[in-house]
Amino acid sequence: MIYTCTLNPSLDYFLEVNDFQLGQLNRMKTDKKMPGGKGVNVSRVLRRLGAQSVALGFIGGFTGDFIRRQLISENIDTDFVEVDGDTRINVKIKSREETEINGLAPAITDEQVDELLLKLNRLNDRDILVLSGSVPETLSADIYKQMMQQIKDQNVKVIVDTSGPALREAVAARPFLIKPNQSELGGLFNTDISSIEEAVIYAKKLIDEGAENVIVSMGGKGSLLVNRETAVYAEAPRGEVKNSVGAGDSLVGGFLFEYARNGDYIEAFRYGTASGSATAFSVDLCSKEDTEALLPKVKIHQI
Numbered sequence: 001m002i003y004t005c006t007l008n009p010s011l012d013y014f015l016e017v018n019d020f021q022l023g024q025l026n027r028m029k030t031d032k033k034m035p036g037g038k039g040v041n042v043s044r045v046l047r048r049l050g051a052q053s054v055a056l057g058f059i060g061g062f063t064g065d066f067i068r069r070q071l072i073s074e075n076i077d078t079d080f081v082e083v084d085g086d087t088r089i090n091v092k093i094k095s096r097e098e099t100e101i102n103g104l105a106p107a108i109t110d111e112q113v114d115e116l117l118l119k120l121n122r123l124n125d126r127d128i129l130v131l132s133g134s135v136p137e138t139l140s141a142d143i144y145k146q147m148m149q150q151i152k153d154q155n156v157k158v159i160v161d162t163s164g165p166a167l168r169e170a171v172a173a174r175p176f177l178i179k180p181n182q183s184e185l186g187g188l189f190n191t192d193i194s195s196i197e198e199a200v201i202y203a204k205k206l207i208d209e210g211a212e213n214v215i216v217s218m219g220g221k222g223s224l225l226v227n228r229e230t231a232v233y234a235e236a237p238r239g240e241v242k243n244s245v246g247a248g249d250s251l252v253g254g255f256l257f258e259y260a261r262n263g264d265y266i267e268a269f270r271y272g273t274a275s276g277s278a279t280a281f282s283v284d285l286c287s288k289e290d291t292e293a294l295l296p297k298v299k300i301h302q303i
């Protein structure tokens with residue numbers, strides 16, 4: 001089974017404004033509320049592609065209820081820990097440019113953390129655990145590392161998609177896969193990464209620090225897969241971008257879906273890149289049909 005864990009999920013409030021003006025009254029053209037947070041998106045992508053998963057993490061309040069109800073309506077299993085405050089609302093403004101304002105997490109107690117950690121005891125070597133998204137302010141930045149250390153003898157494959165100190169700490173616990181985007185990768189080394197060659201150099205440093213596979217997502221430029229054996233670049237297909245929120249989560253979901261199906265890294269990488277692009281070209285997350293139509297357009301280059 002694939003488990004996704006979202007410590008900081010969100011109700012994503014998407015709104016479209018014709019010509020967004022800072023400091024003015026703007027009126028919306030359209031709006032939409034969606035369950036969000038990186039692990040939640042991975043679960044939704046997996047479902048759309050045809051795979052089951054269990055969504056773990058913390059939810060609370062009316063926004064948390066909304067997320068749970070939406071996931072259940074999409075036939076996604078949930079096993080969240082309830083917290084007292086409301087799950088945050090993240091605002092995604094689409095105008096000439098995309099602007100995001102992500103909210104603050106509700107407080108989480110030590111008992112609630114223990115309740116989540118207890119759920120990990122049931123995982124075994126046939127399971128995959130996706131630890132995705134930011135760490136709530138009230139939790140320790142090394143929480144992902146702690147979770148991985150707790151289950152290290154259960155031989156679970158762990159994927160980590162986060163940034164900053166939480167990612168740096170998690171790398172030391174030897175994840176199967178990490179997926180920083182270009183700026184998150186640069187952020188780990190206090191540098192700006194501007195080329196594929198530079199991204200390979202820094203991805204290799206993360207392999208030396210403990211990650212087994214590193215996928216660097218680079219928006220419209222595509223993505224990079226680096227491990228001890230290979231370094232490959234996938235050129236993303238071109239198309240009209242409708243909403244890039246969740247493109248990175250779709251890359252993770254698509255990779256996992258195909259990897260769980262046939263165990264081939266390169267084909268999984270191609271599928272993930274196509275899923276990311278299919279999401280960027282859709283209003284919601286990718287569909288299986290759109291993803292598979294893009295597969296032949298993802299060009300893989302050995303580096």
Ligand SMILES: Nc1ncnc2c1ncn2[C@@H]1O[C@H](COP(=O)(O)OP(=O)(O)OP(=O)(O)O)[C@@H](O)[C@H]1O
Pocket residue numbers: 180181182216217218219220221222223236237238239241244245246247248249250251272273274275276277278280
């Ligand atoms: N403009 C685009 N055109 C084509 N493909 C895209 C575009 N933007 C994203 N993608 C696809 O989606 C993948 C992931 O995108 P990106 O690097 O933006 O992830 P991210 O920054 O983690 O996104 P998010 O945090 O919103 O989920 C890319 O590797 C690419 O395959």
Ligand SMILES: O=P(O)(O)OC[C@@]1(O)O[C@H](CO)[C@@H](O)[C@@H]1O
Pocket residue numbers: 008010012035036037038041090102132133134135245246247248249
């Ligand atoms: O604040 P975080 O946890 O880093 O990111 C949260 C978020 O921006 O990421 C998802 C897209 O990847 C959205 O659904 C959600 O709003």
